[in-house]
Amino acid sequence: MRTALLIxxxxxxxxxxxxxxxxxxxxxxxxxxxxxxxxxxxxxAGLRALRAGEPGALAALLGTSFAYGFFHAAGPxxxxxxxxxxxxxxxxxALRLSLLALASSLAQAATAVALVYAGVxxxxxxxxxxxxxxDRAMAxxxxxxxALVGFWLAVRGARRVWTSRPxxxxxxxxxxxxxxxxxxxCGHRHGPTxxxxxxxxxWRDAAMLVGAVAIRPCTGALFLxxxxxxxxxxxxxxxxxxxxxxxxxxxxxxxxxxxxTLREGALSRLATGQGAARALPLIEIAAGCLIAAIAGxxxxxxx
Amino acid sequence: MPVRALLLISALLxxxxxxxxxxxxxxxxxxxxxxxxxxxxxxxxxEVTWAxxxxxxxxxxxxxxxxxxxxxxxxxxxxxxxIGFDLADWPEGFEGALFIDTxxxxxxxGPPESLSLEMEDGHIVTRHRRPVSAEVPGRMTVRAYxxxxxxxxxxxxxxxxxxxxxxxxxxxxxxxxxxxxENLGDPGxxxxxxxxxxxxxxxxxxxxxxxPRS
Numbered sequence: 001m002r003t004a005l006l007i008x009x010x011x012x013x014x015x016x017x018x019x020x021x022x023x024x025x026x027x028x029x030x031x032x033x034x035x036x037x038x039x040x041x042x043x044x045a046g047l048r049a050l051r052a053g054e055p056g057a058l059a060a061l062l063g064t065s066f067a068y069g070f071f072h073a074a075g076p077x078x079x080x081x082x083x084x085x086x087x088x089x090x091x092x093x094a095l096r097l098s099l100l101a102l103a104s105s106l107a108q109a110a111t112a113v114a115l116v117y118a119g120v121x122x123x124x125x126x127x128x129x130x131x132x133x134x135d136r137a138m139a140x141x142x143x144x145x146x147a148l149v150g151f152w153l154a155v156r157g158a159r160r161v162w163t164s165r166p167x168x169x170x171x172x173x174x175x176x177x178x179x180x181x182x183x184x185x186c187g188h189r190h191g192p193t194x195x196x197x198x199x200x201x202x203w204r205d206a207a208m209l210v211g212a213v214a215i216r217p218c219t220g221a222l223f224l225x226x227x228x229x230x231x232x233x234x235x236x237x238x239x240x241x242x243x244x245x246x247x248x249x250x251x252x253x254x255x256x257x258x259x260x261t262l263r264e265g266a267l268s269r270l271a272t273g274q275g276a277a278r279a280l281p282l283i284e285i286a287a288g289c290l291i292a293a294i295a296g297x298x299x300x301x302x303x
Numbered sequence: 304m305p306v307r308a309l310l311l312i313s314a315l316l317x318x319x320x321x322x323x324x325x326x327x328x329x330x331x332x333x334x335x336x337x338x339x340x341x342x343x344x345x346x347x348x349x350e351v352t353w354a355x356x357x358x359x360x361x362x363x364x365x366x367x368x369x370x371x372x373x374x375x376x377x378x379x380x381x382x383x384x385x386i387g388f389d390l391a392d393w394p395e396g397f398e399g400a401l402f403i404d405t406x407x408x409x410x411x412x413g414p415p416e417s418l419s420l421e422m423e424d425g426h427i428v429t430r431h432r433r434p435v436s437a438e439v440p441g442r443m444t445v446r447a448y449x450x451x452x453x454x455x456x457x458x459x460x461x462x463x464x465x466x467x468x469x470x471x472x473x474x475x476x477x478x479x480x481x482x483x484x485e486n487l488g489d490p491g492x493x494x495x496x497x498x499x500x501x502x503x504x505x506x507x508x509x510x511x512x513x514x515p516r517s
Binding site for chain 1: 328329331356357358359360361362365366373375425455
């Protein structure tokens, strides 16, 4: 099992190396941009068909929306940085992180729906005003929130390094720590176990992750929602926006699984228990700093 | 902690450091250019054709409340209303997404004048021209791009060069562009992105060389 994990981790690290050290990201970006252009044309065709009431048009539009979300996410994106970084930095099961990735993509779609319908129904905004607001206000807000999550991860890691230092001197050779963190012979606890730490933080972290990603709606979803609203195809547009979110989620879920696999593979190399426990906060600090740095860079770019 | 483990951890953190600076375009435009001379060996006008992608075309029509039947055809009156939509309100500092460099420096292009707007197969296609007064240079480097990269411009439309000139089109090398964007200065500097706009690095390039006048 450990060997399998390690092989998986090495493969993912290899893929990452290809992506960023050997120009693979450029190829992926080109492929994603071409794909985005193609799906953007197909989306227009789908909208025309839907407007003309052609049979099967809704299914075609949803299929295109899914592809658009997928290609859009395959390009550069803030959600992947956060989900991937969190998966590396905090010990979180792959399934839970995948669900969080899915939730943040769907919440992002919900933000787009909320912005457009608040924009047209309540505030009577023009299309450039809405997309401009998304680019100039919501995008920086999202990057700022992500940078804060990164910073928070780093601080939490640092605090754990601090608190895991033995508070008083006792001879570890003389007693045995049970799996629940209890010291069998001395009757007190030396701190939460890894599992407990993961439990305590899960809900707050979940809200932070989903919220930070969801603040910034995708411009493509705004285009679709504005058009469908004007064409009187509201339901199709909203369904399309959420389908786009599902397409995006495919990529972020892949990133989530890759991050967790990578992390567990790396940890499996460490001596079980003590070594891993000591490494965990360090990884968390480093991953947190990295997320903060990348999101901070995006924030500067957007301001 | 074993060294190998540390290496593994640093490798996995490094793998996170994706190319974050990249923007992605939301509008796709095919560009065509035509250089017109005064017949005396001087450039007089540069005519620019912009063909917008389907979705953006649809969005523009709906922004203006045109084409209510959705057949992507415009009446004469609708065309008259829309013409010049992409020339009005150029933001300050926007140079019309066209950059021509010569040995003598950047060619200065005058204000745009609208020529036509057509619907072609669901695309809005506009033409405008800009005055230029310069001798036909021996060599020039022509790039059409949106500095902010909100729109991705491809120089795949028709290119009409002055007599005696030949052109060589090079597509943008996005992998190289990504690398350039990542290596631009220090992202920690506060005005990093104010001074550096990425669109330039994703631009197609048309190298034009012209025979000297006899």
